[in-house]
Amino acid sequence: MYNKVTDDVVKKLVAICGEKYVTTSEPLRHSYMARGIMGLEAVLPEAIIRPANADEVSRVLVMANEHLIPVTPAAGGLSGGFALPAIEPGGIYMDMTRMNGLEVDVENRVMVVEPGLKSGDAWRIFKTKYPEWAPPIPDGAPPAATVLGDAIERGFSLVTGVYGPQADMIMGLEVVLPTGDVLRTGSWAVPGAKPFYRWGPGPNPDGLFLGSQGSMGIITKAAIKIVPHPHFKTVVAYGGESFEDIVKPTWEVSKHELGIADRCVMVQGGNWQLVLTRWPKTNVPLDYEFYKKMGMSEYWMNYEIWAWSQEELDFTLKKIDEIYKAYEVKANTKCPQQYLHPKQIASRLKKPNKIAIPYALWEAGFLFITWYCPWLESANMMEQYCAKMEEYGFPPTMWVASIDHGRQAIVMPIVCFDSTKPGIYDKIREFNLETTKSFLKQGWLNYRPDPFVHAPETFSLAKDYYKMLVKFRKVLDPNLILHPGRLAIPWEAVTKLPNPCGEPKASESKVSKPTKPQVKK
Amino acid sequence: MTSTLEDLRMINARCIHCRACQYAYSGEPDREGQTEEYTGMIQGCPAGLYYGWEGYFNSGKQWIARAFLNNEIKPSKELLEVVEACTTCGNCETQCENRIDTVSVTEALRAAIIEAGIEPLAKHKKFGEMVGNDLLRNPYNEPREKRTDWFAGAKDRKDVKVAYFVGCTGAYRQQHIAKHTASLLKKLGIDFTVLTSEVCCGSPMLRTGQKAIFEDVMRKNIELFKNYETVVFSCAGCFKTFRNDYPRISGKPLPFKVQHTMELVRDNIRSGKLKITKPYSKTVTWHDPCHSIRHVGIAIEKDILSRSNNWLTDARTAEKAKEAWFELPREVMKAIPALQLKEMYRVKGDSFCCGAGGGVKAQFPDMALATAKERLKEAASTGAQVLLTSCPFCVTNLSDGIKALKEEEALSHKKLPGSDLEVVELLQLLDQLI
Known part of the structure; x- marks a missing residue:
């Protein structure tokens, strides 16, 4: 269906981006691979380019359409750092790291970021120039993860407990469509207008690009809300005897939304294995008794609190404590406050941080699989996940965070494995498939669908939704050149399951004949 | 191993x-x-x-x-x-x-x-051939018999416990560092010798993937120095190679103790045997040589963890030991009267390289120079007059960086940060002050 990158194509890429920013070097192409953190699938791209601006991106897409060559855009990737490698059928890989601009408008409380801006850089700039404001960078992701990568994937931020998924912070996008046209959304659509009103002049197409994993358009700028940054902060943690014990009191804290809930910017927790599996399994006590002696409950929830004064902070802590005490009585359980050393508190308050990285020490590799579900259902989901992980021989490491005052939970098992072990990827796939089938039946949703497991399984159930996506996709990307296969579009690129659309294979349809879109300058 | x-x-x-x-x-x-x-x-x-x-x-x-x-x-x-x-x-x-x-x-x-x-890449291959050549045994194409010409004292002594491993750069290119080190050792009361049969430590070979030649020189040096109690160093690269790489590659512990001369100075200061009285009234900044500071610090940390069955509790101890190593040159500088230390931003484990190591200076000179300039810019941002370090290779590359900045200034008629800095080897300074 697609063509290969020829010498002629490389010459054209060089004419657009400059010789310094185009390579077909085999070792350099291998350096863009990644299997782990957020996905296991990756293939070698045929050429890498590093465009400087939206105009170059646009011209490359026009050329790729003419030659019917797939294009994968990526910068820092997702919350895991770098996690958007090319998948079949390879093609041109667009490394967006050169586009790393940041503009801050404190009056309108918005920042405009380019794809290559990394969380650590954004944090540094705010710290020195705008200390009263914070960029909503991802929490727990390494500093090289990009702000935009997190936002457009609808990930979570350091204030996600209050403000919701990161995509909710977006006020406008600049998108280079697969045809090369450049589109601005929200109030930005009007030339000269500031990105102050997300919904713009009419129906808003943002949702088509957010979560599309680069398959509907290349976002070259995003206007994202910035948040106030009060400097009275702390972290408090409560333990529990079950997942229920950490989920239910959080709901009690969060459900009123105003008041104390609005100061709990990040609420996250998990089980004791979150600590255990950060170390090599040969060099750490494996028995919970050791951790119990350290004063650690089997389950716990952390509340990161931001306030305008010490009084406000103390009041919030007091109220949370009261809620926990009332819950203990009501549920006849124990939820002891966990002792946190000042260094632990400082470490949790540090943004961005590297807390999510060391799970490869357990053996040699790990995978985050992330799901959204209604908050009060998350305990059930975590119980099921842990049981299944143990059945498959993985340590049951589980993490959860409250999104938007406990409206949703983001539930994330951390699957620690030995990536050098033959057959391990098949085993993970089997585990992933079994849990996905079960969870979809229970109405839960994967947050970043894996093209080989989650997307086919989800779309097999949500057929009408998938058909609509395909229609939009074909309007936006008539030749299907942008990251094909990433969202199981076209279907046959990733699965042998029956196509829920019942459409002919892409190779037999009109999409195999390339069109020649014109670039709007 | x-x-x-x-x-x-x-x-x-x-x-x-x-x-x-x-x-x-x-x-x-x-x-x-x-x-x-x-x-x-x-x-x-x-x-x-x-x-x-x-x-x-x-x-x-x-x-x-x-x-x-x-x-x-x-x-x-x-x-x-x-x-x-x-x-x-x-x-x-x-x-x-x-x-x-x-x-x-x-x-x-x-x-x-x-x-x-x-x-191997052209330049690397060339110095591999030179180190492998029995008549040279150094990457500078210098005659082997002239290796210790700089040293006026008695060579190849068997009646002493300490041997000074000079290294190729000290022996042939930065002889003043070797001379100052020898003088300093003497002032510290250490009875030592240098060996005429010393061969390249092999660092450039190991770094550039020429392992067979590395293993050959490693065996020769271990054999040569095995009867001494302690081998002391002035070269950061040689020190790291002996200390970290020889045991790792050979799979055996070294038959002698290794110490950087700076450690000896620090130990003497700590014990009160050495008190520096002569002032050095300059504002200085310190460049941590990657080999003797970062790599050794990391090795100390790893060594502690390799013996631990509970990293959760021992990781902090290991980290502290690493950080204590990073303080070594700082302890020494603090003992110099009137010296005003202004640290660069990137220091210790997070220090920015001078750009010379790993075979880069020979094979990728433009990258080496660009890296040196980046480091000099950072050094200049402290307001220091002097850039202190303790590695012959860092001294060479940072000095080359200053030379390049001066040439650029001459062409552009614009002042460039770092061009006024004076690069000084700490061991040389200590010898002058003690």
Whole structure:
């Protein structure tokens, strides 16, 4: 269906981006691979380019359409750092790291970021120039993860407990469509207008690009809300005897939304294995008794609190404590406050941080699989996940965070494995498939669908939704050149399951004949 | 003993491509600095900064190594050129939360490519031939018999417990450092000798993947020095090679104790035997040599963890021991009256390389110079007059950087940061003050 990158194509890429920013070097192409953190699938791209601006991106897409060559855009990737490698059928890989601009408008409380801006850089700039404001960078992701990568994937931020998924912070996008046209959304659509009103002049197409994993358009700028940054902060943690014990009191804290809930910017927790599996399994006590002696409950929830004064902070802590005490009585359980050393508190308050990285020490590799579900259902989901992980021989490491005052939970098992072990990827796939089938039946949703497991399984159930996506996709990307296969579009690129659309294979349809879109300058 | 790429397969497999390794202070986003440029996490990889492509950063290199291990990429000159363009400074190793031995993986990958039949890169091959040549045994094409010509004392003594391993740069290119070190040792009351049969420590060979030659010189040096109690060093690279690499590659502990001369000075200061009275009334900044500071610190930390069955409780102890090592030159500088130390932003484990190491200066001189200039700019930002360090190779490359800045100034008629700095070797300064 697609063509290969020829010498002629490389010459054209060089004419657009400059010789310094185009390579077909085999070792350099291998350096863009990644299997782990957020996905296991990756293939070698045929050429890498590093465009400087939206105009170059646009011209490359026009050329790729003419030659019917797939294009994968990526910068820092997702919350895991770098996690958007090319998948079949390879093609041109667009490394967006050169586009790393940041503009801050404190009056309108918005920042405009380019794809290559990394969380650590954004944090540094705010710290020195705008200390009263914070960029909503991802929490727990390494500093090289990009702000935009997190936002457009609808990930979570350091204030996600209050403000919701990161995509909710977006006020406008600049998108280079697969045809090369450049589109601005929200109030930005009007030339000269500031990105102050997300919904713009009419129906808003943002949702088509957010979560599309680069398959509907290349976002070259995003206007994202910035948040106030009060400097009275702390972290408090409560333990529990079950997942229920950490989920239910959080709901009690969060459900009123105003008041104390609005100061709990990040609420996250998990089980004791979150600590255990950060170390090599040969060099750490494996028995919970050791951790119990350290004063650690089997389950716990952390509340990161931001306030305008010490009084406000103390009041919030007091109220949370009261809620926990009332819950203990009501549920006849124990939820002891966990002792946190000042260094632990400082470490949790540090943004961005590297807390999510060391799970490869357990053996040699790990995978985050992330799901959204209604908050009060998350305990059930975590119980099921842990049981299944143990059945498959993985340590049951589980993490959860409250999104938007406990409206949703983001539930994330951390699957620690030995990536050098033959057959391990098949085993993970089997585990992933079994849990996905079960969870979809229970109405839960994967947050970043894996093209080989989650997307086919989800779309097999949500057929009408998938058909609509395909229609939009074909309007936006008539030749299907942008990251094909990433969202199981076209279907046959990733699965042998029956196509829920019942459409002919892409190779037999009109999409195999390339069109020649014109670039709007 | 983990010396081949295959030995490191499990360790390499820990890389999740998070790219924290591209930065200095990747774990300290709130670190205070004097300017926006030097605040929080900042770029820390010389090769990545210079070339820009992912493959030049450690994060990309780990995935190239994985592809090589899995036979997904064939050995080629093109591959070797990418992999060799790295100073092996180890900043990436400091940053890695999965504790990947990044430098060992890079060096092992270089060796594996060469062992698979690819010739070392031109300059590397040349100094490999020179070190392998019995008449030379140094990468500077200098006659072996002149190796200790700089030394006026008695050579090859067997009646002393201490031998001074001079290294090729001290012996042939920075002889003033060797002379000052010898003088300093004498002032410290150490009865020592130098050996005329000393051969290159092998560091450039190991760094550039020429392992057979490295193993040959390693065996020769161990044999040569085995009857001495202590071997002392002035060269950061030789010290690191003996201390860290010889036991790792040979699989055996060294038959002698190794110490950097700076340690001897520090020990004498601590014990009260040495008190520096002569003042040094200058504002200085300190450049941590990657080999003797970062690499040794990391090795100390790893050594403690290798003996621990509970990293959760011992990791902090190991880290403290590493940090204590980083204080070594600082303790010495504090003992110098009137010396005003103004630290650069990137220091200790997060220090930015001078640009010379890993075979880069010979094979990729432009990158080496660009890296030196970047470091000089940072040094100049402290307002210091003097850039102190303790490594002959750092002294050479940073001095070359200043020379290049002066040439650029002459052409552009613009003042460039760092061009006024004076590079001084700390051992030389100590000899002058004691």
